[in-house]
Amino acid sequence: MENNQIEKSTGRIAENLETLKTFTATPGSGCTRLPFTKEARDAVNYLKGVMEDAGLEVWEDAAGNVFGRLAGSDASLPCVMSGSHYDSVVNGGDYDGIGGVITSIEVARLLKESGKTFKHDYVVAGFCDEEGMRFGTGYFGSGAMLGHRNPAYCDNFKDAEGISIAEAMRGYGLDPEKIGAAAWPEGSIGHMIEAHIEQGPVLDAENIEIGLVTGIVGIQRYVITVHGRADHAGTTPMDMRIDAVEAASKVISKIPDWAREKADGTVATCGVVHVEPCGMNIVPESCEFSVDIRSMNNDNINDITRRIRAALDRETKAIGATYDMDTKLVIEPVALDEDMLNVLEDDCKARGYSYKRLPSGAGHDSLEIGQVLPTVMLFVPSKDGRSHCPVEFSRYSDFAKASALMTTLISKLLDE
Numbered sequence: 001m002e003n004n005q006i007e008k009s010t011g012r013i014a015e016n017l018e019t020l021k022t023f024t025a026t027p028g029s030g031c032t033r034l035p036f037t038k039e040a041r042d043a044v045n046y047l048k049g050v051m052e053d054a055g056l057e058v059w060e061d062a063a064g065n066v067f068g069r070l071a072g073s074d075a076s077l078p079c080v081m082s083g084s085h086y087d088s089v090v091n092g093g094d095y096d097g098i099g100g101v102i103t104s105i106e107v108a109r110l111l112k113e114s115g116k117t118f119k120h121d122y123v124v125a126g127f128c129d130e131e132g133m134r135f136g137t138g139y140f141g142s143g144a145m146l147g148h149r150n151p152a153y154c155d156n157f158k159d160a161e162g163i164s165i166a167e168a169m170r171g172y173g174l175d176p177e178k179i180g181a182a183a184w185p186e187g188s189i190g191h192m193i194e195a196h197i198e199q200g201p202v203l204d205a206e207n208i209e210i211g212l213v214t215g216i217v218g219i220q221r222y223v224i225t226v227h228g229r230a231d232h233a234g235t236t237p238m239d240m241r242i243d244a245v246e247a248a249s250k251v252i253s254k255i256p257d258w259a260r261e262k263a264d265g266t267v268a269t270c271g272v273v274h275v276e277p278c279g280m281n282i283v284p285e286s287c288e289f290s291v292d293i294r295s296m297n298n299d300n301i302n303d304i305t306r307r308i309r310a311a312l313d314r315e316t317k318a319i320g321a322t323y324d325m326d327t328k329l330v331i332e333p334v335a336l337d338e339d340m341l342n343v344l345e346d347d348c349k350a351r352g353y354s355y356k357r358l359p360s361g362a363g364h365d366s367l368e369i370g371q372v373l374p375t376v377m378l379f380v381p382s383k384d385g386r387s388h389c390p391v392e393f394s395r396y397s398d399f400a401k402a403s404a405l406m407t408t409l410i411s412k413l414l415d416e
Contacts, residue, residue, distance in 0.1 A: 002351065002404075009106050009400035016050055016102045017396065021094045030091040030390030035064065035129035035140065036165075036172035043086050047101065047126050054108045056124065063144035063182035064128035064174060070108050072120045072414060078190030080413045082107060082406060083125030085141070085365055089133045093197075093392020099380070099399055100195040101126045106403040107410055118414035120190065127365050134159045134168075136223060136290070136328045142365040146372060147183035151176050157328070191340065191413050192375040194366045195402045197394045201385025202358060209401055210348055210355040211379030212341050216367040217265070217294040217360065218333035220301050223272075223326045224248070224308075226316060230277055230285035241283050245275055247315040247323075248287035254311060255291065258304045265361065266295035268304055296333045296359055334367055340376035340409060347408045353401060362387075376409075378402050 023042040025032040033039040044066050051058045056068030066086070069079070084100025104124045111122060125145075132138030135157040143149050154166035154176040166176035198204075203211050228244030252270050259268035272290040291308065293301045312323050341357070348355040358379070366375045380398035383391075 006397060006400045006404065009110070009403050010397045012109065013102050013106055013399045013403070014396040016105070017094065017099065019046060020098055020102070026091055031088040031094050032090050032092065033086065033088040034090070034134045035087050036168035040064070040087060040128070041172065043098070044126065047086065050102075050105055051108075051124060054105055055112050056108055061145070061182040062174060062178045062180075063141045063149065064169070064172065065141040065145060065182065066126040068105070068108065068124040070111060070122040072118045072122070074119050075121065077120045078188055079121040079123045080191050080193070080410055081123045081125055081189050082193040082195075082410060083127065083365075084194050084196055085127040085130030087129050087131050087133070089131050089388050091390060092388050093386075093390065095197045095392055095394045096199065096387055097130060097196070099197055099394060103195040103399045103403045103406065106400070107406050110403065110407045111411065114411070116411070118411070119416075120414045122410060122414055130365050132221075132329065135165050136221065138219075138221070138329050138363065139331070139365060139368040140165070142368045144179055144182035145184055146368065147180070148368070149179050149182070151179060154179060189373055191337075192366060192369045192373050193340070193378075193406055193410060194364060194375070195378045195380065195399070195406060196364055197387060197392070198379040198382045198385070199362045199387035200382065203356065203379060203381035204383055204385060206356065207354070208356045208381065209353045209398060210405065212344050212348075212355055212357045213336055213360050213377035213379055214341065214357050215296055215333060215335045215359045216364060216370065216377070217296050218298045218301055218331055219363050219367070220293045220305055220330050221328040222291045222305075222308075223288060223328060224291060224312065224323060225286055225288040225326075226312070226321055226323045227286055228284060228319070228321045231283040233281040233283055236283055242320050243283050244287040244321060245284040247312075247319055247321050248289055250315045251308060251311045252289060255304070255308065258307055259293070262295065262297075262300040262304070264295060264297050264300060265359070266293075266297065266300045266304070267361065268293045294361060294363070298332050331363070331367055332371070334370035334375070336366070336370060337374040337376045340374065343409045343412060344376065344378065344405055347405050351404065353405070378405060
């Protein structure tokens with residue numbers, strides 16, 4: 001019976017994810033589904049249809065999130081929520097985020113097929129803009145659900161074309177002035193469960209079927225701009241230059257070593273660098289670069305941030321330059337719910353699934369949500385640990401196994 005159900009779930013999940021692969025701005029070059037774009041709209045409309053077919057009451061909120069509800073017998077009780085995000089990075093994979101949304105819809109099907117009536121509502125969530133790829137932020141939809149986003153936030157952050165979140169929302173058919181309406185009342189959500197691909201190599205390398213996530217790293221993101229002066233590259237003596245790249249590069253080169261010094265799983269990345277005027281024979285006037293710092297130890301993150309500021313002060317002062325440091329994201333590490341982890345572990349043992357407890361080095365909607373609600377995550381293996389790239393791959397049967405485990409946990413929570 002177990003194998004038959006997994007096979008049935010595998011087929012439904014495969015059908016959904018194969019269709020969702022087509023909603024990309026870069027066909028043949030991975031998934032590019034940025035927030036508030038045509039591809040995002042197409043994905044949301046498809047998810048609405050799948051949720052309705054699963055027997056859910058469906059709606060879209062003021063932040064672009066999509067929800068489906070399986071009603072329980074007592075609407076006054078806090079719901080049990082499960083889901084993930086439907087956006088992607090540029091030229092990303094077909095399973096990151098969206099695999100968790102579809103797995104959660106499969107849980108709804110399994111709950112319906114059980115024929116049981118539960119006390120609590122079960123809600124499936126598809127969150128908007130977890131990645132932060134377009135606006136350099138992250139967790140927009142899940143943050144809005146928690147009441148952590150406002151119109152000023154939407155006006156403040158802009159994409160590479162200078163389009164603000166607010167402008168993008170208007171073009172998508174949403175009103176940024178009404179973002180507060182996306183917030184759920186306090187106490188209306190009781191538990192959050194998120195399935196996700198691991199995005200790392202551990203489960204695949206060790207041939208383990210399920211990851212039980214114990215915690216998620218904290219993240220701080222910054223965009224730093226060093227301001228110098230443009231001059232002729234041949235006629236300006238070295239001691240008379242205000243070279244923005246010189247100052248910026250001296251700081252950038254130190255950041256990885258500071259993360260290595262911390263060890264403890266701490267990582268730091270400068271993934272974007274822009275130079276202006278960007279001419280081979282021009283002393284650079286400005287150098288903009290990004291910094292992404294992550295660790296389960298928030299003191300490590302704060303210390304690296306402090307070192308970056310001190311180094312910027314020192315290097316810019318030495319040549320007469322200046323700098324701006326724009327904060328994009330600050331979120332602390334979170335430990336996930338031990339009681340729910342124990343239920344999942346017991347069910348893995350009962351089903352004979354191999355499993356491993358491990359932390360997440362990637363951020364997820366559960367990082368934002370877990371700050372305020374009991375939250376747990378499951379990982380399914382990523383082939384060769386590859387993610388955020390077109391070759392990203394996870395087996396549909398592993399998503400089906402996750403849906404079975406989630407159904408056991410969620411059924412228990414729905415009846416409490």
